[in-house]
Amino acid sequence: MKKLLLSLLFTMTYLISWGQSCIPGANFVDSTYGIWPDTTQNLPPALPNVAYSTDINFKVPSTVTAEIDPSGQFVGSVIQQFTIDALQGLPPGYDFACNISNCTYLGGENGCANIFGTTDSVAVFPVTVDVTATVLVVLFPGLPPTPVTQTVSFDGYKIVVGSGGTIEQIINPISLQPNPAQSSIEVSGLVGGSNSQLVLRDLNGKNIQTIQTTASTATFDLEKLAEGTYIIELSDTFGIQQQKFVKL
Numbered sequence: 001m002k003k004l005l006l007s008l009l010f011t012m013t014y015l016i017s018w019g020q021s022c023i024p025g026a027n028f029v030d031s032t033y034g035i036w037p038d039t040t041q042n043l044p045p046a047l048p049n050v051a052y053s054t055d056i057n058f059k060v061p062s063t064v065t066a067e068i069d070p071s072g073q074f075v076g077s078v079i080q081q082f083t084i085d086a087l088q089g090l091p092p093g094y095d096f097a098c099n100i101s102n103c104t105y106l107g108g109e110n111g112c113a114n115i116f117g118t119t120d121s122v123a124v125f126p127v128t129v130d131v132t133a134t135v136l137v138v139l140f141p142g143l144p145p146t147p148v149t150q151t152v153s154f155d156g157y158k159i160v161v162g163s164g165g166t167i168e169q170i171i172n173p174i175s176l177q178p179n180p181a182q183s184s185i186e187v188s189g190l191v192g193g194s195n196s197q198l199v200l201r202d203l204n205g206k207n208i209q210t211i212q213t214t215a216s217t218a219t220f221d222l223e224k225l226a227e228g229t230y231i232i233e234l235s236d237t238f239g240i241q242q243q244k245f246v247k248l
Helices: 002-018
Strands: 034-036 052-059 078-088 094-098 104-106 110-117 123-137 146-161 175-177 184-188 196-202 207-213 217-221 228-236 239-247
Touching: 078 094, 078 110, 078 146, 123 196, 146 228, 175 239, 184 228, 196 217, 207 217
Parallel strands: none
Antiparallel strands: 034 052, 052 110, 078 104, 078 123, 094 110, 123 146, 175 184, 184 217, 196 207, 196 228, 228 239
């Protein structure tokens, strides 16, 4: 019995030391809903073989919005509860823990999750937040609402495991040609052989197109893109770099 208690104590101590407890940020209480940091700010970079810990804060919406349900089928329906099912794509050795053990929150409730762990893998890891929402839907007028389960995924997040920080110190930063551009734009100066991720975004941070490549150049097709100013963001083992261009 004594050995069992010691074993349990060791296990609990181990879990507490790695699964950091988070407290939902009070500054998000008055928000309608959202996840912080957003995909523009994104998750902090990490170093290989160094313990990592960061928090994600979120405010569960009270009702279904068009962003959550692009089909419009459930827009306006009350969200009964919201469960964080998984953070897909985390670096090997990383895990997450919510401030509530089952990661289930009521509509309109604040919560947080801590991402923690150590990895020896050096790469860019796209992260997707998978959730399940239970929505109260009025199927027929006059009848009580019926609980309907809907799964939703939020992508655009990433963890860069490398030297961390930005690439301002790199002698040859990426270049965009031509700039301004019309039909296409070429990104050159990538580290050939490295696992590079290039994301084309608008000025609001919306992800328009993503390219994964190990080549030294990459090309974005701009034919269907409206005129305006955009951002190309590079993430690789050396960090993150952003450059703007103009679409004519």
